[in-house]
Amino acid sequence: MKLAGYYSSGEFANKAHITKKTIRYYDEHNILKPSFVNENGARFYTDEDFARLQQILFLKYLGFSLDDIREMTMRNGDQSFLSESLQMQMGLIEERLEQMQLMKQALKEAAQAVGNGVQVDWSQMLQVVNVNEMEQKLKNQYLNSSNISARINLHKEYAANPEGWFPWLFTQCRIRQEDTVLELGCGDASLWLENRKRIPDNIKIILSDLSDGMIRDAKRSIGNDKRFHFDVMDAHQIHMPDSSVDLLLANHVLFYCENVQQVFREARRVLKPDGIFVCSTYSGRHMKEISELVQEFDDRIVLSAERLYERFGKENGAELLQQEFHNVIWLPYEDHLNVTDADALIAYVLSCHGNQNRYIVDRYRDFCAFVNKKTEKGFYITKDAGVFVAKKR
CATH class of the missing domain: 3.40.50.150 (Vaccinia Virus protein VP39)
Structure with a gap:
């Protein structure tokens, strides 16, 4: 029986343009759990689950591993968190753009050096274009921003002292x-x-x-x-x-x-x-x-x-x-x-x-x-x- 306000796993997968197998994998690996499971084991999802799925797919697109994503998206899909998450994701995009610009400039300078017959400092080049290091920095940045936000919000919302x-x-x-x-x-x-x-x-x-x-x-x-x-x-x-x-x-x-x-x-x-x-x-x-x-x-x-x-x-x-x-x-x-x-x-x-x-x-x-x-x-x-x-x- 169709539950009001819920999507079956098939409907949910179609809505996100991914396979039911992927949805099942995310459930089994505690990355995205369904909001409701009936007595027959059928999974059902909500719009809040969909918002979180979009976040997961976005972070996967940026290159993060599923283990990283599980850690980065463990919080519930409340509206304040979703708003903060979108802001942090925009920050990630800007961070990625800035780092890609640095990589582009480094490659441009290396090409010019080669063209002029100048020796390229390849060790420095590798530091600039180290993709794994860049991914780790992005992950740390996301987690730092998320953690600071979570700590500040608890104090801001529930403090007895009216002066924050x-x-x-x-x-x-x-x-x-x-x-x-x-x-x-x-x-x-x-x-x-x-x-x-x-x-x-x-x-x-x-x-x-x-x-x-x-x-x-x-x-x-x-x-x-x-x-x-x-x-x-x-x-x-x-x-x-x-x-x-x-x-x-x-x-x-x-x-x-x-x-x-x-x-x-x-x-x-x-x-x-x-x-x-x-x-x-x-x-x-x-x-x-x-x-x-x-x-x-x-x-x-x-x-x-x-x-x-x-x-x-x-x-x-x-x-x-x-x-x-x-x-x-x-x-x-x-x-x-x-x-x-x-x-x-x-x-x-x-x-x-x-x-x-x-x-x-x-x-x-x-x-x-x-x-x-x-x-x-x-x-x-x-x-x-x-x-x-x-x-x-």
Whole structure:
């Protein structure tokens, strides 16, 4: 019997111009599960499933493996996710175009060199046209953008504090006219996009990130704004002259750095004598209920391979900073979350840097049902984050 609002697997395959065998393969390999299976084993799909299928086919067209696609498209097909996904896919296309332009230019220069009898640096050429490396960068870029979006959205939608994190953080920076501001690890530039109207006109802002893909994302988001400059850099080696920065900002970045004290030495070097270093982090209590949740589902899951707050957190941050800075103070951001939508919490879990995908991918439906039950009456999450504000010694 035909179900209202559902497509049979044959209708679904015809709609997408692919074979039923492909649809069955995607189901068996947990890439795209049907929304309903009847007692006879017949599969049925919805328009939401079709939107996700289009995403899968698009990523396959870009050259990603099915294992990559399964990891990249695990989230449900809610409208907000679909909108974000389309934006990220447009970013992937732009990223691919930019990289292809670099390859085209490299090949053009090599052809000119050969024509002029000049020796070509083939090792450099191979680095430029390394397709496998390009595919990995595209995958990482997609995952980075998706993960940042999932984490920001959970806080934005379910925070108890009406002043969001980015407006609060901007206030703590106390930016002035004519300041030179450097942000380490700018990500997708959300801080500046959310506070754009509050940014002084006469100011220089350098957004930096270790990922050239994130810098390109930030450039596209900011657009043509002469106040902003962009640089791919490692926080351990800052591309700025001595005593040239009024405000140095590191938002949830320092605990990823291999050598935090080296970053602090670089920060002190580039700051002006009265310069300020604003760096955010959290404590061991922050978001602890989410770790407890996934451990209850499967005790093998660890959402972070390392206890990042032990590298640089609320508990030890002041002591670490005081080796290079003085007047170090902690400013807490008072907040908590009460999550009522399972999809948002699932997206957050999948965005973490741990091993969760290894144990969730084959039990994704079970995990969704588990989280749905936990969020029926609201799911309380502790937040214990804030910023250290330090002055140059």
